[in-house]
Amino acid sequence: MRQNRFDLRQARCPCCFIVPPEMLRRLATSGDPELAAAAGHTMSLTNGMRAFRAQLSTGAPSPMARRRQGRRRQIFDCKNFTDLPGDLVRSETGSDPSPDVTVNEAFDYSGTTWDFYKTVFGRESIDGNGQTLVSSVHYSQNYDNAFWNGQQMVYGDGDGVVFRRFTISLDVIAHELTHGITQFTAQLPYQDQSGALNESMSDVFGSMIKQWALGQNAAEADWLIGAGLLTPAVNGRALRDMAHPGTAYDDPRLGKDRQPGHMRDFIETELDNGGVHLNSGIPNRAFVLAAKAIGGNSWEKAGRVWYVTLTERLTSSADFPKCAAETISVARDLFPDDPTIAAKIAQAWADVGLESPMAVAAYMPAAGGARASLEAAGLRTAAAASETPAAAKPHHGARKKKAENHRPHAR
Template identity: 45%
Template sequence: MCHFVPGYVLQKIAESEAIPEEARQAAIRTLSVDQDFREQRVQALTRGEATTAPVDSDIPAAQAPIVRSGFVPPGILEHVAQSELLDDETRENARVTLRSDAKIREQRAALVGPAATDQPHDPAAVALVLRRAIYDGRNRSALPGTLTRAEGALRTRDRQVNNVFDGVGITVKFFHTVFGRNAIDGNGGTPRVTVHHNPDPETLGYNNAFWNSDQLVFGDGDGITFDYFADSLDVVAHELTHAITEHSAGIPYSKQAGGLNESISDIFAALVEQWHFNQTAADADWLTGQNLFPIAFKGAALRNIANPGTAFNDPILGQDAQIDHFSKYNDSLDVHITSGIPNRAFYLIAINFGGHAWLKAGKIWYETLKDPEVRRFGQDITFKNWADVTVNQADKLFGVPASIVVRNAWVSVGVLI
């Protein structure tokens, strides 16, 4: 699993003295649960146990191991876990999230990317299929929970249920309208979604969101450091893009491949928001996770695609650790940190093309994601591998001038020479 909130962020929450003890405890518990889950999954994979697919999708079972894609990086959680500005409970909450996420990262690093399961289709002939099913986790660990809203049902009194229902719909419609893609697998497979998830009901709330190869899962946050992940369109789009990446290319989640995987989700989440609000590349803010913070947060967002490393400098969450140039890269860095390199390259490409970023830069990234060459790279794919394919796709789609723009951006971030 790849969580939206990185473990190092949860650790910061767990150690912060600036928040209540209950919030620290919630972060600690989140870390612990994620760590336990990863160990269990490693054992299951060692025994050769198959994974399962959503019952309401066309995705074949046993195609890929269950792993998470978490939104909040571990570094931020570490800051929360260590903050003297938080109480013990808030710090413990961050530590729990960190320990849980750490186990999942270990599992993910040991895995080879899953086989891509995209269904071939003619974009011009694809009819959009939406089969959303939103479940209420009821602040418990069991998944998926209680079905609360299915496709075609009226809105409920639960804001998170309605917001994630809408967010999945907007994201699926974006990929269909812009790229002709029919849901996550190209064949109408729409994952189940759980809101109000909490691995430990004794804590304030789960400080993350993730895709686990079976469904999307969203915590409510602790209400002190993070708040209601399902309310943010970019978080929903980010996690759903992990599902698309898994089915299109099977890019793994460690080293350069992991940074690339995270970047792809950041980029398409930004494009979904820009498309939904009809923003040009120049008008967009290029921020991710800007609506997650219920406290007096000192920063703009969790990540800044345009200028990685500048999203925040906060006494509880610490300083944004993302890097923007390959000279700063090493394999020990968290994938949420190294994703800043391809993020920055994409931003430069989008700005140089001008207009709506999904029309050219987004098209190049999407076609690269589907390119058989990317699948052949497998678990060893590097930033340079991806960059080379984007240059080739730019030339194929838009000609030599476009390929020069793409190449120059990759040179600017040190990936190409």
């Protein structure tokens, strides 16, 4: 697999940024001097931060780590400099709300993320042992991004023309903090399909946390990542649309959203660590399809399956087929009395081009085989629905379009 050529310390504990580099490159060449300067500055800081993180090691928390109870949050103010973490401006105790809305959003939304994982899954912070959630706001000037750097959250203020402040969206904050959970559990390398799964897991839980906070079920949710982050001047609704990949924005300065929602459109590229922000649209859509088919609140069944898959089943070698197979297996283990849940998850993966007959047969034994299991639940199989058998091959290298068809658009 291509990711083996990379330093795994860097791949497993990268700086994970919410805005993909493709958007920043478009802004840097937009012809608008101010936007180009902001985007160029952001990319320069991004590259420097990634180089710094490559020098650090990471891993799961020590088994001897003491489990601490209760929320632990600290918010620092960089005051438009790049020295981290900055000056402490709000913490868990002895601190009233700040007159700075950015400080309060970072504080409140990190608390919502903590509460979700604790209430829904019994997880104490991102490391499972009560690690303090550290956030720095007002990072640099006109900084068009937010990121998890392996130790803390960092938020820019945006350029005010395309991007607003990056603390404005709960799902953005939850997305980035979930990178920390991936870091302490599956350690998915930030490259190729494993990296796209890393990004997708953050989108999945970021959206679920927003739905949980708003009391929305899967049918009511907008499934947008970064709604409210783009200014009204931008022709776009969000950074990503999990339900309809490739439709989040279409703006002369940002270009058109190119996320695929099916394996036949998988993008082969050397950019963005193998297109981790692009190809994450495929597993994103699979989760939405599964959550909607199962019904109710996304975090109660589909979300529980994805959480156990991330924290207990996936390893650093995981790719899309592995994730698909494990979610089916986990659903069968968690809900043995309701085989339709595993069947609906299998169908969701099939609908994005990842039908895996061997995986379905292994994890859903029933009279008549895997297809009978699906059809008994009132679902069709991808093999029966697909006009092109090749579209259903669950292989890491199942990339349906030639690299030359995509690279000119990615430059």
